[in-house]
Amino acid sequence: MSDLPFGFSSSSDGDDDNDRRNKGGDDGRGSDPGSGGPQNPFGFATGGEGFDPNALGQMFSQLGNMFSGMGSGMSGGSGGGPVNYEVAAxxxxxxxGSFTPVLDKETTAVTDAVRLADVWLDDVTTLPGGVRKSVAWTPVQWLEESLPTWKVLCDPVAGQLARTWEQNLPPEAAQFAGPMMGMLTQMSGMAFGTQLGQGLGQLAKEVLTSTDIGLPLAPEGVAVLLPEAIATFADGLEQPAQEIIVFLAAREAAHVRLFTHVGWLRQRLLSTVEEYARGISIDFSGITDLAGGVDPQQLLSDPSKLEELMSSSASFEPQTTPEQKAALARLETLLALVEGWVEQVVSRALTDRIPSTGALTETMRRRRASGGPAEQTFATLVGLELRPRKVREASALWSQLLEAGDIDTRDGVWAHPDLMPDGEDIDNPAGFIDRVIGGGVDAFDDPIAQLEKTLAAERSAAGDDATDQGSTDQAADDKGSEDKGPEDKGSEDPGEDTSENPDDGDGTTRS
Known part of the structure; x- marks a missing residue:
């Protein structure tokens, strides 16, 4: 699409945009989509055009920067944690590589699109608008602004792996590696940083909004669209560009509403990743068997032994525990519920206003199915594959709950995490809908009122028990009186005067 509305500029507009490129290179090689993929992280041209001395110089320069970053990490710099984020960034x-700076007209376009979408969303959800500011980001801005959240996500996983390695290293290997443990830790941080940097570099060029991966990466209340990525996305579709932009703005505004007004949601997502990280363990049996018959001195004199020891990659693979599987299932379910809810409210808000809403919704589903940014990110960093089937079924659950109740019923489920459906509910929504419709979701709306109700019920139960106990005691007393004989009655009052009107039984009175 060459004519994008709202001031968005296509990435294929030609030489007119070349003078707006940043310092990534005048020849434009850095903007080649194939030059920076995961298999070629340094961004070198690998086509069949022959040897390029400039590319070789660039390679050595970048390698030097990487080793320089490693050195600063070893000296206690910014790379001292479980992940070297300086190397990653x-x-x-x-x-x-090269990217198109954001123009003022593009920022204005984002603001207008989000404002329009937010008005339409007011009709289909009880959650109030959460957008306080709308902005347009370049890929580098996305990287810089989202890096704090990536640190929260990655540190638990990388840190646990590093601790597990250090704590379970076989004695023979630990004796050899002791003096070098600090260096190995920093090299591990650099390795994690390299992997993260490759993923984020590719992701930054593909994400369309700040919530494209399912997590809120922008500050609270900020809606973000990335014009350059959206222009590339629109080039491959036959839908009107104006509808594409408003559709994506509606998705972003819906995500912002949810994460702004469901206070527990953001932390629950991040804490689930931490739960997964706490369960990480590594099976060291393979390396223990190898190291058992190796003399540490031999490792120094024969490098091949060390290479053999370290090349046992199967021995270092993290083992997935049942607890981790459960944490991943919860994370997958929660992400699917978020995406399913957004899909539902956006569809209902736009269907009567934008003819291409159904086609664009299916396009986003296919994007996930083919391994979009969210799926690639979580598969790489967390080991989670977000199945498209779960998202589709989560969307169906929200739709059925709305049909069985109303908007208040559907959105009221977000009031408390205990009210949320789990994986089994997504697979079989009928039971969940019956519980919500039958039991209501007001229990957590006013926790003080709920507590008072519980205490009143307990006091009432205690009063009933006391009444029942008193009745039981009285009945026992009455029963005892009935069972007493004449002798017992006489013995109850030994001082009673029986001499008056004595009768011997024959009708005469004794004197």
Whole structure:
């Protein structure tokens, strides 16, 4: 699409945009989509055009930067944690290459599209609007603004892996590696940073909004669209570009509403990743068997032994525990519920206004099915594959709940995490809908009122028990009186005067 509305500029507009490129290179090689993929993280041209001395110089320069970053990490710099984020950020920027700076008209276009979509969303959800500011980001801005959230996500996983490695290293290997443990830790941080940088560099060029991966990566209340990625996305579709932009703006505004007004949601997603990380363990049996017959001195004199020891990659593979599988299932379910809810409210808000809403919704589903940014990110960093089937079924659950109740009933489920459906509910929504419709969702709306109701019920039960106990005691007393004989009655009052009117039984009175 060459004529994008709202001031969005297509990435294929020609030489007129070349003077707006940043310092990634005048020849435009850095903007080649194939130059910075995961298999070629340094962004070198690998086509069949012959040897390029400039590319070789660039390679050595970038390698030097990587080793320089490793050195600063070893000296206690910014790379001292479980992940060297300085290496990650530098590598991601190199992979992004050249990009188009955001123009003022594009920022205005984003603001207008989000404002329009937010008005339409008011009719289909009880959650109030949460957008306080709308902005347009370049890929580098997305990288810089989202990096704090990536640190929260990645640190638990990388940190647990590092601790597990250090705590379970066989004695023979630990004796050899002891003096080098600090260096190995920093090299591990650099390895994680390299992997993260490759993923984020590719992701930065593909994401369309700040919530495209299912997590809120922008500050609270900020809606973000990435014009350059949207222009590329629109080029491959036959739908009107104006409808595409408003559709994506509606998805972003719906995500912002949800994460702004469902206070527990953001933390629940992040804490589930931490739960997964706490269960990480590594099977060291293979390396223990190898190291058992190796003399540490031999490792120093024969490098091949060390290479053999370290090349046992199967021995270092993290083992998935049942607890981890459960945490991943919860994360998958929650992400599917978020995406399903957004899909539902956006469809209902736009269907009567934008003819291409159904086609664009299916396009987003196919994007997930083919391995979009969210799926690639979680598969790489967390080991989670977000199945498209779960999203489709989560969307169906929200739709059925709305049909069985109303908008208040559907959105009221977000009031508390205990009210949310689980994986089994997504697979079989009928039981969940019956519980919500039958039991209501008001229990957590006013926790004080609920507590008072519970205490009143307990007091009432205690009063009933006391009444029942008193009745039981009285009945026992009455029963005892009935069972007493004449002798017992006489013995109850030994001082009673029986001499008056004595009768011997024959009708005469004794004197």
């Amino acid at each position: 530098n590598l991601a920027r190199q992979q992004i």
